[in-house]
Amino acid sequence: MDSIEVKMVLKVNNEEIKLSLQNLSRDWTESEIISARKKMSLEIETDRCLSTTDIRSIYNCVQSPSSVLCWWSYEWKNLHETKIEVEKLINQGKMSYRNQWKALVIYPDFVEKLLKELDGKSWKVEIKSDKKNRGVSVNVSVYDYDIHHELAVVQIRQCEFGGQYNSVRKNYYLIGRNENGNAFAHPISSVLTGKKYKSYINKALCEIWRCSEDELPYVVRNGDVAFIPCKKPEAATLLPEKVLKIENHIIKASNVYRGKTVEAPASIKHEKGQHPTIVVRKGFYRVQKGNRAPEWDFSAATRD
Numbered sequence: 001m002d003s004i005e006v007k008m009v010l011k012v013n014n015e016e017i018k019l020s021l022q023n024l025s026r027d028w029t030e031s032e033i034i035s036a037r038k039k040m041s042l043e044i045e046t047d048r049c050l051s052t053t054d055i056r057s058i059y060n061c062v063q064s065p066s067s068v069l070c071w072w073s074y075e076w077k078n079l080h081e082t083k084i085e086v087e088k089l090i091n092q093g094k095m096s097y098r099n100q101w102k103a104l105v106i107y108p109d110f111v112e113k114l115l116k117e118l119d120g121k122s123w124k125v126e127i128k129s130d131k132k133n134r135g136v137s138v139n140v141s142v143y144d145y146d147i148h149h150e151l152a153v154v155q156i157r158q159c160e161f162g163g164q165y166n167s168v169r170k171n172y173y174l175i176g177r178n179e180n181g182n183a184f185a186h187p188i189s190s191v192l193t194g195k196k197y198k199s200y201i202n203k204a205l206c207e208i209w210r211c212s213e214d215e216l217p218y219v220v221r222n223g224d225v226a227f228i229p230c231k232k233p234e235a236a237t238l239l240p241e242k243v244l245k246i247e248n249h250i251i252k253a254s255n256v257y258r259g260k261t262v263e264a265p266a267s268i269k270h271e272k273g274q275h276p277t278i279v280v281r282k283g284f285y286r287v288q289k290g291n292r293a294p295e296w297d298f299s300a301a302t303r304d
Contacts, residue, residue: 103141117183123299134162144200151176222268227285233257260287
């Protein structure tokens with residue numbers, strides 16, 4: 001059977017890349033060839049510089065060159081150098097690619113390091129089965145990340161298989177690093193449902209601190225407790241004490257009001273010293289303990 005080959009010549013930094021799309025199983029019609037090229041996001045003009053979309057598509061082909069219909073062959077002078085450039089774009093948060101479940105296929109190195117550190121600590125990615133092919137698997141998917149604050153939203157998925165039906169359960173976490181450098185996993189509800197936010201990260205943070213997106217830039221955090229700016233309370237709600245305690249956090253303020261509202265100057269100190277003391281100089285704040293969503297028992301959040 002004669003194979004059909006579609007060739008394209010592209011340029012990356014004036015370096016020519018020759019791409020060929022070849023048939024594996026049967027002859028293609030012209031419309032099928034055009035459709036395949038569109039599917040791979042490479043319906044592009046000859047000899048023009050690659051866009052981010054083009055590079056992403058080629059990068060994914062390099063990572064997984066075979067598919068049901070076709071495969072890509074390359075004559076690429078500087079393939080290694082170009083892949084390094086792609087990795088830079090990924091780590092700068094300028095490139096992302098999602099699968100059909102909206103999970104990220106590629107993400108920065110810091111996310112990979114967090115996942116490795118938390119694997120075996122908060123969850124264990126694995127698959128176990130018996131001789132009858134009955135068992136349990138645990139997998140991780142990344143849904144969002146914040147390159148500047150090194151945060152990510154992940155889904156931990158457990159599947160019990162081998163019965164009449166598979167049983168799937170999911171936990172979601174905001175992961176990142178505390179001020180001491182240790183990785184944390186904070187349980188959140190599903191980011192894929194409900195009200196839409198600018199990002200899944202914002203949605204997770206708003207849920208944790210029970211605040212709006214507009215308030216997020218002004219949240220001052222100390223581990224699992226934070227100061228959230230608020231209006232001045234009524235004088236009648238003023239309390240005699242000047243100190244509050246929430247688990248391992250000591251809050252001192254010039255005035256304390258009912259509803260855990262304080263007047264600055266105020267501070268939050270962690271008794272175990274896991275977080276540096278934070279201080280706010282003026283204004284009024286409500287003291288908010290980080291909200292924790294319920295979890296299935298196949299994974300566990302870290303504790304402050």
